Amino acid sequence: MSTDIRITADEAKRLKNDTAFQRFVNNVRERQKEVFVTSAAEEIERREEAHSIIRALNLIEVNLDAAIAAETLLDRKQGS
Numbered sequence: 001m002s003t004d005i006r007i008t009a010d011e012a013k014r015l016k017n018d019t020a021f022q023r024f025v026n027n028v029r030e031r032q033k034e035v036f037v038t039s040a041a042e043e044i045e046r047r048e049e050a051h052s053i054i055r056a057l058n059l060i061e062v063n064l065d066a067a068i069a070a071e072t073l074l075d076r077k078q079g080s
Helices: 002-017 019-038 044-079
Strands: none
Touching: 002 019, 002 044, 019 044
8 A cells, every 4th residue: 555655746747846737737727717707797607617627627736746745654654
């Protein structure tokens, strides 16, 4: 189990440090923010979709951080 946690944490760290991945995520996020700014009042579905995409991107980042935190917790647990 600890090996799985370490592998997942290493993969998460790689993604968080990958400039191409971060640029991609930021570009998608910015495009979705632009939908909010440029959409007409009646384009509710369009804004809802943009909101869902932004929430999904945030969730990806939260899961990457959680994987890294799990390794930190494991290290502390094994160290004590």
